[in-house]
Amino acid sequence: MINPLLKELSNNFKIPPFDIIKNSHFKEAVIFSISKQNSAIEKICSIRNKPTFKNTIIPFLNSGNKLTEILSIFYSLCATSLTKERENIRKELLPKISDHFSNIYQNKKLFDRINKIPECKTNTKLNIEQNRVLYLLKRNFLRSGIDLKTEDKAKYKKIIKELGILGVNFSQNIIKDEKNWIHFLDKKDISGLPKFLKNDLKFLARANGKKGYAINLTEALLLPFLKFSDNRKLRKKVLKSWKSRGLQSGNSIIIRKTILLRQKLALLLGYKSFSHYRLETEMAKGPENVQNFLQSIWGPARRKVKKDTIQLNKLFKSDGYSGKLKPWDWRYYAEKKREKKFKFNEDDVKSYFQLDNLIDAISYSCNRLFNLKLKKVEMSAYHEDCKVFEVLKDNKRIGLFIGDYYAREGKRSGAWCSTFRNQSKVNGKRLNPIVLNVCNFSKPQEGMPCLLTFDEAKTLFHEFGHALHQLLSNVNFEMLSGTSVSRDFVELPSQWFEHWLESEEILKKFTCHYETKNNIPSKLLKNVILSRTFNSGFDTTEYLASAIMDIKLHSEKTNSNPIKLEKTYLDKIGLTKAIYPRHNLAQFQHIFSGGGYASAYYSYMWSEMMDEDAYSAFVETGNIFDKVTAKSFEKNILSKGGLKEPEILYKAFRKKLPDPKILIKSRNL
Numbered sequence: 001m002i003n004p005l006l007k008e009l010s011n012n013f014k015i016p017p018f019d020i021i022k023n024s025h026f027k028e029a030v031i032f033s034i035s036k037q038n039s040a041i042e043k044i045c046s047i048r049n050k051p052t053f054k055n056t057i058i059p060f061l062n063s064g065n066k067l068t069e070i071l072s073i074f075y076s077l078c079a080t081s082l083t084k085e086r087e088n089i090r091k092e093l094l095p096k097i098s099d100h101f102s103n104i105y106q107n108k109k110l111f112d113r114i115n116k117i118p119e120c121k122t123n124t125k126l127n128i129e130q131n132r133v134l135y136l137l138k139r140n141f142l143r144s145g146i147d148l149k150t151e152d153k154a155k156y157k158k159i160i161k162e163l164g165i166l167g168v169n170f171s172q173n174i175i176k177d178e179k180n181w182i183h184f185l186d187k188k189d190i191s192g193l194p195k196f197l198k199n200d201l202k203f204l205a206r207a208n209g210k211k212g213y214a215i216n217l218t219e220a221l222l223l224p225f226l227k228f229s230d231n232r233k234l235r236k237k238v239l240k241s242w243k244s245r246g247l248q249s250g251n252s253i254i255i256r257k258t259i260l261l262r263q264k265l266a267l268l269l270g271y272k273s274f275s276h277y278r279l280e281t282e283m284a285k286g287p288e289n290v291q292n293f294l295q296s297i298w299g300p301a302r303r304k305v306k307k308d309t310i311q312l313n314k315l316f317k318s319d320g321y322s323g324k325l326k327p328w329d330w331r332y333y334a335e336k337k338r339e340k341k342f343k344f345n346e347d348d349v350k351s352y353f354q355l356d357n358l359i360d361a362i363s364y365s366c367n368r369l370f371n372l373k374l375k376k377v378e379m380s381a382y383h384e385d386c387k388v389f390e391v392l393k394d395n396k397r398i399g400l401f402i403g404d405y406y407a408r409e410g411k412r413s414g415a416w417c418s419t420f421r422n423q424s425k426v427n428g429k430r431l432n433p434i435v436l437n438v439c440n441f442s443k444p445q446e447g448m449p450c451l452l453t454f455d456e457a458k459t460l461f462h463e464f465g466h467a468l469h470q471l472l473s474n475v476n477f478e479m480l481s482g483t484s485v486s487r488d489f490v491e492l493p494s495q496w497f498e499h500w501l502e503s504e505e506i507l508k509k510f511t512c513h514y515e516t517k518n519n520i521p522s523k524l525l526k527n528v529i530l531s532r533t534f535n536s537g538f539d540t541t542e543y544l545a546s547a548i549m550d551i552k553l554h555s556e557k558t559n560s561n562p563i564k565l566e567k568t569y570l571d572k573i574g575l576t577k578a579i580y581p582r583h584n585l586a587q588f589q590h591i592f593s594g595g596g597y598a599s600a601y602y603s604y605m606w607s608e609m610m611d612e613d614a615y616s617a618f619v620e621t622g623n624i625f626d627k628v629t630a631k632s633f634e635k636n637i638l639s640k641g642g643l644k645e646p647e648i649l650y651k652a653f654r655k656k657l658p659d660p661k662i663l664i665k666s667r668n669l
Ligand SMILES: [Zn+2]
Pocket: 462, 466, 491, 494
C-alpha cells in the first residue's frame, strides 16, 4: 500500500487523511521527503544559468513543501496525543531532521547562488514580496553559520542537534511528573470548592476506579482548587507539587546544558550572548531594550502588590493564621476579597460561559469585523474530540479551522495555535490554510455542556486571534504567511482579539445559563467587566518574574546553577515571598521545550502594549466593530504576515508606535 503521507492531498478540503495515517508511516515519509528535497537542491546547484528568483528561489522554496506538511502532522499528533510509540519515532527522527536543515543552511553552493541574486535596488525586477523572501533567506543562511569555517560548521550542527533533543526531554520530564501525581480526597477536603470543580474532581476519582474525589496536576483543576480550597495544607501540597514538576525527572540538568549550548552557539556565530543573537531579528532589537521595558512595568507592579498584600494579610489573619501570606494563600484570599467586592463567585460566572456559545461569539465578532463566518462541518480530524469548521469570508471559503479543546492524557499542557497547512498562492491561486487551536479545558460529562471560567474563555479567544492571523493571511509565499513574524509581534492579533470577549455586547449576547437558559444578569455582567484588572498586581508580577529570569539567563555569562540563581536573583530584585514566578525554570516550557520563546518570553507584554493601543483605535471610533478600522487592521497587519518589518506594519495601521505607559493604565497598576 502507498504511504498516505506521500500522496497528494486530493479531498475537497485538502485535509490530511488522518483515518488512514498510521504511526509507522512517518519514518518512511520523512526520510523519503528529506532525500527528495536533497535531490531538488542538488539540481538547483547544478544549473549553469545565471541565478534568478525563478530558477533558484522558487524551486528551493517548493523543495521543502512535502516535508513541512508531514512534519506539521507529526508534531501536532505528538503534542496532542503523545504515545510511547510516537515518542520513540520522534527520538529516532529528530536528529535526522535537525541534520537535514543544518545541511541545507550550510550548503555553500546553494547560498552562493542565492547570494548572487541582487536585492531590490534599481536594477532588479523583484517585487516587494520576492525581495523580502530573498532578504530573509539570506539572513537565515547567515544566522545558521554559512560563513563559519568547516570545523565550526560541524560544531554548530552538533549544538543544534543536542538542543533539539534536550527540548524534547524537557517536556517529557514534565509530562512524566504530571502523570505520576494524583491525590485522593475525602469529603472534608473539598470544603469551599464550587460545584463545577467538585464534579470534575469526582469524575477524576471515578476514572481512576475510586469513590470520592481526586485532584491531579491538570491546570484546569489545579488553579481553581488553589483559589477555593479552604484546606491550607492541601493547597500547599498541590502548589508545591505543581511547582516541582520537571525537577524530579532531571530538568535542572537540562536547563544548565541548554543555556550553555545556546551561549556557545551565539559566540560561535559572533554574538555577545544568546539574547543578542536571538533579539537581532525581533522588534525589541537587543536585551537592553527588553530589560528597560520590563523594568518600567516592574516598579508599578511591585507597588500594586504591596498594597494588595496589606489587604490580603488582613483576611489571612482574620482566619486565625499567624506569620506571612504564602504563595498557596494568594489566590485563595484574593478570590475571597474579589467575591466580597464584586459579589459573585466563579460558579455564578462559569454557568454562563458555554464553549459552544463562545465559539458562536467568535464567529459573530469576526463576521461584524471581517465578514467572516465559521460553519461547522461534520468531518473527523485526528481525534474524536476535534470540532471542525469551514471558514467563509464574504461567503467564499478561505480555510478550515479545527478546535481541539479538551484535556486528555498525552496532551501537552497549555494552549496553542498551529497549522496543518499555511496560506500561500500557487500561480496566483490561493491555497487555503488549515488551522488548529489546542486547549486543555475539562471535558464535560455526558449530557453536560463544556463550561469555561472567564480566563479559559479568554484563552479561547486568544488562540482564535492567532488563527485569524493565519486565516486572513494573503501573501504569495508560505514563508511569509500568517504568524511568520517576529515573536514579539506574533501575540498582537491574539491578545487584540481577547478584547472582544470582554466587550459588553458579546458578553450580553452569548452568555446564557446552562440550566435556566437566562441571560447573564446585568449587575453580574457589570461586575465581571469591572473586576477585569482586579488581581493585576499578582498577574503582572508573576509574569514579569519569569520574563526577567528568561532574559537574564540568556544575556549574561552562563551560571553553573540556574535554579539557585532564580531564587537569589528574584529575591534581590524584590519579588515578594507571597508570589511564585508564573513558570519556575524547571517547568518553563516556553523557553526550554525548544527555543520558541527563549530570550523572548517578554514578547507577550511587548505585544500587549501594541494590542491595547490597536484596540484603542477601535474604541476611539465609538464602535468596537467599526468596519473601516477593521479593514485597515486586516489590510496592514492580519493579511500581511511577515511581508514587512513589524514596526512598519504597525505604523501603517496606527501611524505611530505605542508607549509602554499604556500598560500601566490598562492593567490598572
Ligand atoms: Zn499566543
